[in-house]
Structures are given as C-alpha cells and as structure tokens.
Amino acid sequence: MAGAINPQSFSDSLVILGAAGLVIPGFARLRISPVIGFILVGLAVGPSGLGALVGQYPWLYHVTISNRAAIEPFAELGVILLLFSIGLELSFRRLWTMRTQVFGVGAAELIGGGTLIALGLYLLGQPPAGAFGLGLALALSSTAVVLPMVGTQNAVGRAAFSMLLFEDLALVPIIFMLGALAPSVAASPDGPWGELADTLVKSGITIAVMLVLGRLFLPHIFSQAARTKSPEVFLAASLLVVIVSSMATSIAGLSPIVGALLAGLLIAETDYHGEVEVMTAPFKGLALGVFLITVGMGLDVRVILANWPALILAVVGVVLAKTIVTAALLYLSGARKGVALEVGVLMSSPSETTLIVLSAAAAAQLILPSTAAFWQIVTAIGLTITPLLARLGHDIARRLEMALGEDTPEISEDHAEAAAVVIGFGRVGRMVCDLLDLHKQRFIVVESDPDVVAEARRGGYPILFGDVSRTEMLDKLRLGHARALILTMDDPVLSVRVTKRVRGWVPDLPIIARARDTDHAAQLYRAGASDAVPETLESSLQLAETALVDLGVAMGPVIASVHQMREDLRMGIKDAAQLETAPKLRRLRADEVP
Known part of the structure; x- marks a missing residue:
C-alpha cells in the first residue's frame, strides 16, 4: 500500500543513483578514478556534510543520506x-x-x-x-x-x-x-581460544560440505536456468548461490566474503562462469x-x-x-x-x-x-x-x-597465442571447428544452448556458455587478441549486429560470417564482414559440381570452374554492397565541407 512506502528509502536511492548516473561519469570524463567520486559523494551528502543542514533546510532531506x-x-x-x-x-x-x-x-x-x-x-x-x-x-x-x-x-x-x-x-x-x-x-x-578452535572446526566442515554440494549440484542448477532462456532466472540463480554461500560461512563463524569467494570458485569450474560474470x-x-x-x-x-x-x-x-x-x-x-x-x-x-x-x-x-x-x-x-x-x-x-631495463611487456597466459573465436556450435560450427583442429589452429567456441555446450564439452571441444547478443559477453572474449572471428549461428539479425559491433571495436580483425542468401551476405559486407558465405550459393555450386561429374566431365576442370564461379559471385556481392554505401559516404563528406 502507498502508506507503507518509506520516503527515506526513495531519497537514499535518489542520492545513490544520482551519484552513479551523473557524478561518476563526470569523474570518468576528467580521468579521475570513480572510487574518489563515490567517496566524495558520501562526504558531501552524508550526516557530516549536507545532511547536517537538514534541520535548517528541510528540502535537503531528499538529496542527502542521514x-x-x-x-x-x-x-x-x-x-x-x-x-x-x-x-x-x-x-x-x-x-x-x-x-x-x-x-x-x-x-x-x-x-x-x-x-x-x-x-x-x-x-x-x-x-x-x-x-x-x-x-x-x-x-x-x-x-x-x-x-x-x-x-x-x-x-x-x-x-x-x-x-x-x-x-x-x-x-x-x-x-x-x-x-x-x-x-x-x-x-x-x-x-576465546576454545571458541576459536570450535569455529575453525565448524568452518572447515562447512567449507568441505560446500565443495561437495557445489560440484554436484551447481552444474545442474545453471543448466536448468539456462534452458529457460530467461536472464532473470539465470541472475536469480547466481545471486541465490552467492547469498547462500555467504550465509553458510557466516553461520560457521567465518567472514561472508569467504563464502562469496568459494561460490565464485565453484561456478568457475562450470561451463557457465562467463555468463554469470556478465549477469x-x-x-x-x-x-x-x-x-x-x-x-x-x-x-x-x-x-x-x-x-x-x-x-x-x-x-x-x-x-x-x-x-x-x-x-x-x-x-x-x-x-x-x-x-x-x-x-x-x-x-x-x-x-x-x-x-x-x-x-x-x-x-x-x-x-x-x-x-x-x-x-x-x-x-x-x-x-x-x-x-x-x-x-x-x-x-x-x-x-x-x-x-x-626490466620494462618487458607481460602477456596474459590465456592469450599467449592468438586464437580464432567461433560463435555458434550447430552443424556448421562443428564442421568449422573440426577443420580448424585438423589443421592445428587454436580456437574457442561460444554457444548459448546449454545442452549443446554440455555435449561439446564431453567431446573435448574448448567451448564457453554465453549469449553474444549482450555487449558485455563480446567484451569478455577479448577479440583484440584473436586472429579471426567466425560467425556460424543461424540468426541473420544477430550476425549482422555482432559484425557491426566488432568491426567498430577491432577494425583489422578478419570476420568470416555464415549468410543465409546473397541479400544477407550483402548486409554482412555492409556491416564490416571480411567474407560472407551464402548457404544458397554454396548448395547451388555443390549441386552443379555433382551433376557435371556424373555427366562425365573431368573432376579437375569442374573443381576449377566451381572455385572460379564461387569467387566471382562472392566478390560481386561484396562489390555491390560497397557500391551501395559509397555514394552515402561521398554525400556525407560533401556535406561536411564548409
């Protein structure tokens, strides 16, 4: 009911959200650490700052924390x-x-x-x-x-x-x-020494139980949450694990932050740690x-x-x-x-x-x-x-x-050797990964279907669970260290969106994308793809190749002509896409001239 609402909670929330949304970006613009910004906000609006003047100026109540x-x-x-x-x-x-x-x-x-x-x-x-x-x-x-x-x-x-x-x-x-x-x-x-010994015993038992239960149940909990395709359910499961772990160690006599660290370690051993971190x-x-x-x-x-x-x-x-x-x-x-x-x-x-x-x-x-x-x-x-x-x-x-003379750059152990990043692990993605592995090329796969991730893990593929529709997940992939980005997912809108985002961040990264047809390929080229491979084009070429061989044409000339036609058609799509955007760019440049 409206009468049960505490106005102090609203004023406190206003101050906190105002600090996060207004003050902190200002400090970031000045290249000053947000840590200082938050502390100065607390100093200004706290009981020893403007909060001390609430008695003289009641309106300050709404912009201070008393x-x-x-x-x-x-x-x-x-x-x-x-x-x-x-x-x-x-x-x-x-x-x-x-x-x-x-x-x-x-x-x-x-x-x-x-x-x-x-x-x-x-x-x-x-x-x-x-x-x-x-x-x-x-x-x-x-x-x-x-x-x-x-x-x-x-x-x-x-x-x-x-x-x-x-x-x-x-x-x-x-x-x-x-x-x-x-x-x-x-x-x-x-x-107190007897009490300390009792606390250490209880906390040791608690941590051991958490380790066992976490390894047994956490993969299943996050697998079920991921199957719902609901970010809210996934977030709720993540926060539940953190709070329960912190409460368990707190009850045992340890600091709750020990439980939180342990919960993070346990989830880090599952396939869902990247998505949990983003959420x-x-x-x-x-x-x-x-x-x-x-x-x-x-x-x-x-x-x-x-x-x-x-x-x-x-x-x-x-x-x-x-x-x-x-x-x-x-x-x-x-x-x-x-x-x-x-x-x-x-x-x-x-x-x-x-x-x-x-x-x-x-x-x-x-x-x-x-x-x-x-x-x-x-x-x-x-x-x-x-x-x-x-x-x-x-x-x-x-x-x-x-x-x-000790100023030597340090390379992260996870990115000591650049790798290809493959997004999507359906039939196309699996075949691409198998060929990369055959030619000894390092790669990492990202997939949003938990069942596919679990199956790929059992097959020994290096795969992460994550939803690349969120910018934060793309940030975690550190594509600036990758040698190539390969998009194999069957989602035309998402593939164009990801291509545009990544091209804006990493201008020189090769982006090879799967396209449904020539129109989709043209969209990918306009978004910044290095190469786009239309499925309809490839199926037509494979059909023609098989027909020519069955008609008795020699295999060598058939393969050469198919390769030449594939290259001509793909370059034609790419050139057409670039011609569509070129007049717009020329008009923009003309408008910029005073």
Whole structure:
C-alpha cells in the first residue's frame, strides 16, 4: 500500500543513483578514478556534510543520506559480489599454484606490516595490547578498492590478490585473538581460544560440505536456468548461490566474503562462469559504489580540519610502513623491483576490514573509543587516496623498470597465442571447428544452448556458455587478441549486429560470417564482414559440381570452374554492397565541407 512506502528509502536511492548516473561519469570524463567520486559523494551528502543542514533546510532531506546504517547492508553486498567475481576469474588449480604466495608472502606481509606499525605506536605511548591490535588493523589492505583497479591477471594483480586473500582469511582469527587479549578474558571458562578452535572446526566442515554440494549440484542448477532462456532466472540463480554461500560461512563463524569467494570458485569450474560474470557485473559495480559512499560518510571535515597535522602524520606513517614491508617481501620472493614497488604503494592504505578490527579492539577494551574514532578517520582518508597512490606507484615503477631495463611487456597466459573465436556450435560450427583442429589452429567456441555446450564439452571441444547478443559477453572474449572471428549461428539479425559491433571495436580483425542468401551476405559486407558465405550459393555450386561429374566431365576442370564461379559471385556481392554505401559516404563528406 502507498502508506507503507518509506520516503527515506526513495531519497537514499535518489542520492545513490544520482551519484552513479551523473557524478561518476563526470569523474570518468576528467580521468579521475570513480572510487574518489563515490567517496566524495558520501562526504558531501552524508550526516557530516549536507545532511547536517537538514534541520535548517528541510528540502535537503531528499538529496542527502542521514542514516548511514540504512545503506550499510547494500555496502556489504557490494564487497560480497566483488569477492564472488574474483572467484569467477580463478580456479582451484590456479589457487593451488598460488599457495606459496598466499600463505608465505601474504602471511609475512600481514605480520611484518602489523609488527612495524605496532612498534611505532608503542614507542609513541600506546599500551602493548592496544598497539598490537591497531597494528594488525592498519596492516590490512582494501580488497574492494585495490582489485578492481588492477585485476588478477598481471604480475601486480596476482601479487596483490595473494596477500589480500590471506588477509581476508585471517580476519576472523584476528578478531578472536583480540578477544583473547581482552582484560575480561578470565571470565570465560574456556576462553576465546576454545571458541576459536570450535569455529575453525565448524568452518572447515562447512567449507568441505560446500565443495561437495557445489560440484554436484551447481552444474545442474545453471543448466536448468539456462534452458529457460530467461536472464532473470539465470541472475536469480547466481545471486541465490552467492547469498547462500555467504550465509553458510557466516553461520560457521567465518567472514561472508569467504563464502562469496568459494561460490565464485565453484561456478568457475562450470561451463557457465562467463555468463554469470556478465549477469552480475552491473549489480557488483552499483553495490560497490554504495560501499564507497558509506566510506565517504565516515569522514567529518570539521574533525579533519581540527586534527589535520596528526591525521597527515598518521596516514603518511602507515603508508610508508606498509610500502616498505610489502615491497621488501615481494622483492625477496623474486618479484621484479618495479612490480614490488608498485604493489607496495598500491597496498599501503588501510582497508574497509580495518574498521571491523578497530571496532573489535575497542569492544575488547584494548583501545579507547576516541583512539578508534581517530584511526577510523585515518582509514577513510587512506581509502580515498588509494587511487592516487596506485597511479603514483605505477608511474614510479615504470620509470624504475625502464632505468633498470626490466620494462618487458607481460602477456596474459590465456592469450599467449592468438586464437580464432567461433560463435555458434550447430552443424556448421562443428564442421568449422573440426577443420580448424585438423589443421592445428587454436580456437574457442561460444554457444548459448546449454545442452549443446554440455555435449561439446564431453567431446573435448574448448567451448564457453554465453549469449553474444549482450555487449558485455563480446567484451569478455577479448577479440583484440584473436586472429579471426567466425560467425556460424543461424540468426541473420544477430550476425549482422555482432559484425557491426566488432568491426567498430577491432577494425583489422578478419570476420568470416555464415549468410543465409546473397541479400544477407550483402548486409554482412555492409556491416564490416571480411567474407560472407551464402548457404544458397554454396548448395547451388555443390549441386552443379555433382551433376557435371556424373555427366562425365573431368573432376579437375569442374573443381576449377566451381572455385572460379564461387569467387566471382562472392566478390560481386561484396562489390555491390560497397557500391551501395559509397555514394552515402561521398554525400556525407560533401556535406561536411564548409
């Protein structure tokens, strides 16, 4: 009913959607990271910004967010979806190969950075237990801000991800450890250590059950969702898996982001991971923007101005300490100097999880509430400047590598050798793939029918499930690295649309398309196809070839004449299509002349 609608929800939605639709494109136009844009929006419209003036100017209520707690669940969802998307880019095999970096360098980075920061705080007068808690909190880095900027495919992204993954796994043990240091620890008969052991056992069982059930049921769930041909059902299934996995690990005592990462890993092992990633990407971006807005709402300009010398010293101290530890560990582990330095600067600011650990330390009475509030502002400032640090670290690292002669381009392992991309795996697509395989040409196939994908997988074909009618799916294929695009699907409208889109992105890519008839072939040529093969033309030529041979004409002359006629007819169609567009182009150029 209309009376049950909460007007605050509408005003909050207006602010968030306004930030996403108006403010962020403006920052992108200025080549400024959207991360800064979202945080500044939170600062401007939050309780410490324009929201503080609602009492004097009631109309500001509709363009501000006065209740930060109301949007925090959406912010948490953004971080969960981010970890889920990271899991989709990984695999258990790749994760296993990273175990040394995760549990070696990652653990050393957290312990080393936390120890150095704690030592500095202790020398400044902080009690030992409080310095230890603050050191661990400030040593954490932001998964939500760092990974969207660098990804996980290059050397910088892989190094950052390995350390961030260990930090996310260590979050719950850190909180329990702080509880063990609380003055009231003796009040519990078993103490927090017994509770920690119980949590680890329960979480281990939960993860094992999730692994088994995921491998058994997820392929069937997404197969049924794909058969409905409904994007809504597919999206609902994806979000259901994420939320159930996050709830399961949360109930077991672990962070919900661990469940989200595990859900992504499980789906990455199925044929549907590409489609799932495309479907959930818009929600991840918007929810992550909400998270960054809440970070900005934690900033209070008046408090910053009143304490700016101490805040600047604190931010600089944390950034320097973490940069030194991270860069040194990576360099000692074999990373190039430029990569080590870039990752060190990138990971130098505190994290959103820092706020959680600060709250736990304050609840355990290890630090004063005023101390926690001070370092919360430091954390918010650090998150705000992370994109600037990333840019600075990247520029310095490039100059260092060029000076040392280490500036060698890195090629993604998935695209080390360019391949042909075949869209459609019907009778025509299968024959094309068989011939490509016969001549030792690498290729990847994209098909939207889940039954066809499953059958092709059993046959050993390299095939992905995806709907190329969505631009996001075409983006994921990275056609700039391909040697050719081959369109074999029996959908004339879609093949023309895909040809036009791809030709606009990759002008030099050979596009070979299946056409129904000569008219469709002409449309494909006008859209930018390199070659279009009409089915009616080919069937006529094959029929004539068979008839001539049966009439006693020698095979050699017949084949030569058929090939010549095929070439003449196809070139005639192509030339006619180009002549149709040429007058239009000439008229446009004439109109442009002043």
